[in-house]
Amino acid sequence: MTATGTSGSATTDRRSRSLLVSAAVLVIATVVLVVVFGIQRPPGLATLADEPAGGPTAAVAWMAWDRGEGCVRVAEPSGAVTTPWCSQSGGEVVRFDGEELVVRTWETGERMRTIDLDDGRSTGWLPAQRDPAPDPVTDAVWAERHDGTLIVHEVGSDRVLWRAEAHERYTIDSSARSPDRTWISMVDSAGRLLVVPADGSAPPRVWADDVPAWPAPVWEDATAG
């Protein structure tokens, strides 16, 4: 009787341990699978902050949501990214206006607020009808894929701007041409803001991270004024 009981207990222990090991193996195998096959990295690129030489001469701005607030982000030609203004009501960057930025907000109905780019101070209000909602920015590039290679063309000329080995889910979500038409900004599916010469003379550089694809970042008109 004792022997039977001992044997039964040993069987139970073995079964428990084997299921514990099975659970551990299952979890480890899943982690390995996810790390090896699931996590797909975007193509490696230099950053504009590390290599600013020969970069754009104008800034871009966009609105990003961060922890329940809409924050204006401005990427400077140097590669630095600043956050001059945030609001819980959020909004949309409309255009640069000299040293100020015009932002459409819905704080008290739809209104236009002007923001000082240096200190984020609100400098005034504009009637909404003076700046009707801008038309969606027309994409400046289109992309195709051949055997694991992403090929990015300029819209219109079909000039190849960039070729990169990339996994199948990697793509360019939105793009915009600078007002002087010498630069093209692109937001890729990894949420990176890339900038590339419109003549395709150099590969893209990473300007900023965590950038929403829509609406596309707005260029500063460096030729104005």
Add this chain to the structure above:
Amino acid sequence: MRDTTTTLLHDWHAAGLVSADQVDAIERFERGRTGGPAPRRTVVAEAIGYVGAALALGAIALLVGEFWSQFTDLARLVLVLVLTLALFASGTALRRATRPPLQRLASVLYAGTVAGVAWATGIVVGDMVGRRDVEVGITIGVASTAAALPIYLVHRRALSQLVLLVAVLGTALATLSLPDQPPDTVWYSLTAAAIGAAWFLLGTGGWLSPRRVAETAGAVLAVLACQVTGGDDWALLLLGAAVAVALVLLAIRSDALHLLAVGAVGLFLVVPRLVFAWFGDAIGAPATMLVIGLLLVLLAVGLGRARREIGDDPATSPPPPPSASTGEVAR
């Protein structure tokens, strides 16, 4: 109205397994140990208590919410920490209570403790340190798991186990979102399914108790993960169907109703999507109805066979009635 134990005892007595004296002795023992079955009045009072507490907490939340935006981060953190500590202290005070309503209350208080830890972590990492949303999510997951695990180890109840599962799952899914380009949703499903399967195995192996809760929660997670975020990926749907079939077979083999319920519901969720994924709209609706009908028939036949086999098994058949004169009752 007789409770389950009383019903079983009288059935066993009718089958000759135990004597009337033994039935009385066991009933006396159980009444002394648990205070007897909970009267309906007590259960209703407990339910009303929870509803009242939920209303009161909701009112407090509304009042605090009005001033929440005026509080500094530090004030918010202190408020949440005080609330969390109060919940933890109350849960610990009730942990050794023997009455089931108080044990359930302790579980609820401990669950609130883990939620409070998650909230406080969110304030520190998100509002005070200002990390990215995904990093906030991971930190909240890790902190919640770190709080839920010791609570579960000292309070092995169903709710504590489920809170631990949610914390582990949240941590894993948040970690998947850490790369610049998060993986395809299929990988989220696969990760959740693997956690569900591991939870099921740990429950079956006796490492997680209550065992039935672990098995049910793990099985539900594994099956749902394959079909909720799997989209039209037929491989994942096929995996979900395989898991559901395995659960049904296991349920029939071990006469486990909880696994049968999860497996059957899982089949009815996954199979139609699988049929649509394979055959499209051409034969979609009729084929789906046919498959579901056949599954129902197979399920019924399987259940009937299982019951018959259990009934035919000499090991599970009641022995002949004991002889009162010889006193050969199982003692």
